[in-house]
Amino acid sequence: MTADPAEPFTATPSTPPPTPRTQVKRLPELGVYDRETIAAICDEALICHVGYATAAGPRVIPTIHVRIDDTLYFHGSSASRTLRSLHDGVDVAVCITLLDGIRFARSMFEHSMNYRSVVAYGRARPVTDPAELEVVARSITDHVAAGRSADARMPSEVELKQTLFLALALDEASAKVSTGYSEEPPEDEALPVWAGVLPLRVVPGEPVAHPNLDPALPTPGYLADYRRPRS
Amino acid sequence: MTADPAEPFTATPSTPPPTPRTQVKRLPELGVYDRETIAAICDEALICHVGYATAAGPRVIPTIHVRIDDTLYFHGSSASRTLRSLHDGVDVAVCITLLDGIRFARSMFEHSMNYRSVVAYGRARPVTDPAELEVVARSITDHVAAGRSADARMPSEVELKQTLFLALALDEASAKVSTGYSEEPPEDEALPVWAGVLPLRVVPGEPVAHPNLDPALPTPGYLADYRRPRS
Numbered sequence: 001m002t003a004d005p006a007e008p009f010t011a012t013p014s015t016p017p018p019t020p021r022t023q024v025k026r027l028p029e030l031g032v033y034d035r036e037t038i039a040a041i042c043d044e045a046l047i048c049h050v051g052y053a054t055a056a057g058p059r060v061i062p063t064i065h066v067r068i069d070d071t072l073y074f075h076g077s078s079a080s081r082t083l084r085s086l087h088d089g090v091d092v093a094v095c096i097t098l099l100d101g102i103r104f105a106r107s108m109f110e111h112s113m114n115y116r117s118v119v120a121y122g123r124a125r126p127v128t129d130p131a132e133l134e135v136v137a138r139s140i141t142d143h144v145a146a147g148r149s150a151d152a153r154m155p156s157e158v159e160l161k162q163t164l165f166l167a168l169a170l171d172e173a174s175a176k177v178s179t180g181y182s183e184e185p186p187e188d189e190a191l192p193v194w195a196g197v198l199p200l201r202v203v204p205g206e207p208v209a210h211p212n213l214d215p216a217l218p219t220p221g222y223l224a225d226y227r228r229p230r231s
Numbered sequence: 232m233t234a235d236p237a238e239p240f241t242a243t244p245s246t247p248p249p250t251p252r253t254q255v256k257r258l259p260e261l262g263v264y265d266r267e268t269i270a271a272i273c274d275e276a277l278i279c280h281v282g283y284a285t286a287a288g289p290r291v292i293p294t295i296h297v298r299i300d301d302t303l304y305f306h307g308s309s310a311s312r313t314l315r316s317l318h319d320g321v322d323v324a325v326c327i328t329l330l331d332g333i334r335f336a337r338s339m340f341e342h343s344m345n346y347r348s349v350v351a352y353g354r355a356r357p358v359t360d361p362a363e364l365e366v367v368a369r370s371i372t373d374h375v376a377a378g379r380s381a382d383a384r385m386p387s388e389v390e391l392k393q394t395l396f397l398a399l400a401l402d403e404a405s406a407k408v409s410t411g412y413s414e415e416p417p418e419d420e421a422l423p424v425w426a427g428v429l430p431l432r433v434v435p436g437e438p439v440a441h442p443n444l445d446p447a448l449p450t451p452g453y454l455a456d457y458r459r460p461r462s
Contacts, residue, residue, distance in 0.1 A: 057284075062280075093288065149339065154338075162340075
């Protein structure tokens with residue numbers, strides 16, 4: 001675990017074999033199981049979607065996360081009914097999706113997406129150790145913008161009590177990576193229909209200063225030249 | 232229901248009251264329940280995340296969708312274990328998230344996101360009626376790029392059999408819309424830390440033609456000037 005914002009989070013070298021849940025069965029050639037690919041997708045994405053079962057049915061919530069080594073941390077208000085139920089240690093499925101482009105095929109059927117996604121399964125544990133909490137608070141801030149934790153005020157004790165961090169070990173995770181063009185039946189290739197890929201990117205705009213910000217404060221370099229992933 | 236790609240999908244005027252599941256309890260001031268807001272978020276997003284429970288724990292998958300009137304359709308391969316289990320009519324939670332920007336506060340604690348999200352709950356039904364299937368196939372294609380269904384080849388009977396469309400009535404849905412700046416305690420405002428918003432947008436790149444595309448075929452207007460939402 002590292003709290004140094006100048007250091008990219010370390011990918012663990014371990015590559016656990018896929019489990020029945022993480023083995024990519026649909027389009028198995030897209031399945032990727034190495035830790036480095038999984039880590040890179042977690043690090044580039046700003047948010048994840050967390051799914052879990054409740055007595056009133058399934059739930060899915062979007063939330064910010066950070067990966068540190070082989071653990072995925074996500075957080076929310078300790079007043080949230082969602083996080084309260086996760087606090088009790090229920091099973092979660094976390095999905096992280098980066099959309100890289102739209103594949104246009106001559107047929108409607110062969111249209112698809114280029115994407116990189118991760119799914120991870122397991123039971124999340126609440127983070128209660130003060131030293132771990134501080135590392136996670138810094139790291140999640142640097143996940144949003146590398147270097148930001150050196151500027152922003154650390155959470156007070158009261159604020160930390162209002163935030164629940166949960167940790168999910170990436171022991172059972174897999175990635176799916178789709179690149180390139182649609183594969184089409186040869187008879188479609190003669191159709192007079194445009195085919196190819198429309199790339200998509202998440203692009204930052206100009207930073208908009210808070211109305212009450214001291215105009216003498218410069219825009220930090222990590223915002224003026226914002227990019228994901230951080231490295 | 233409309234299959235005319237020139238017509239934006241119609242938002243229904245009904246505004247059902249929130250249910251215990253859709254009532255936004257955390258930051259209730261962000262909760263939005265009108266059909267038009269929910270429809271606009273569904274229409275702008277390219278993908279949704281579908282959560283459901285299985286005997287082996289919760290699952291979340293990313294998939295493309297389209298909204299027609301007050302129904303959300305999503306699809307996948309009929310060979311997929313996911314879609315097979317949904318086919319049996321299990322409860323789903325669908326989450327759609329549009330990330331609009333990052334809010335930078337002087338404190339780590341008040342950092343947050345600007346976003347528009349929708350959650351919808353219910354039991355998905357498989358689409359089996361041939362007329363509805365055709366409308367959904369066209370509409371999902373136009374959801375990706377408005378007007379595309381007029382160009383692309385319609386699915387064959389064999390292809391339709393390989394695709395499972397599921398329909399979820401948007402009877403139990405709510406939106407959450409977060410805009411503006413972080414609210415910060417007055418004592419933080421004197422800190423020499425940049426605060427404000429970094430806007431984020433999904434931006435299309437230059438369309439990349441398939442290597443075997445006839446170079447005489449022009450790039451369609453809906454790709455040369457691609458934007459979301461479609462209208």
